[in-house]
């Protein structure tokens with residue numbers, strides 16, 4: 371049997387502060403973040419499964435989903451992924467983040483860099499008015515650019531994607 375399959379997990383980490391119109395995962399629900407030890411125990415089960423079935427699954431990957439920056443144990447999670455060869459730790463989507471002051475953001479962003487994060491992925495749904503409408507949050511568009519500036523200030527790559535969605 372070919373072993374080019376990827377064991378893929380979505381991790382929904384935290385409450386999201388956006389309310390995207392298409393979201394079936396998180397928007398609008400309060401989620402108590404899973405404790406890191408509990409998450410690790412669950413991931414270890416999948417790791418055992420991957421390693422036992424290595425002739426079938428050559429890789430394990432995981433999307434640390436949008437609103438990842440709200441997860442209080444994100445640094446530990448990135449380190450755990452790196453140590454255990456789980457792909458998905460290097461560039462993470464960040465929409466739905468909790469608003470913070472610059473003083474709060476900068477040390478946090480630096481700690482993510484230390485943990486090994488390489489890039490933040492920003493998603494825009496068109497220009498400002500359209501984006502804010504679709505994301506369900508006033509100011510979301512500008513706040514993404516403010517965060518992008520801070521991320522750049524700590525010296526990092528930016529990546530982004532833009533989907534154009536219009537009201538009908």
Ligand code: SF4
Pocket residue numbers: 386387388389390393394395396397398436437465466
């Ligand atoms: S940012 Fe992501 S998780 Fe949050 S509402 Fe939008 S699509 Fe859903």
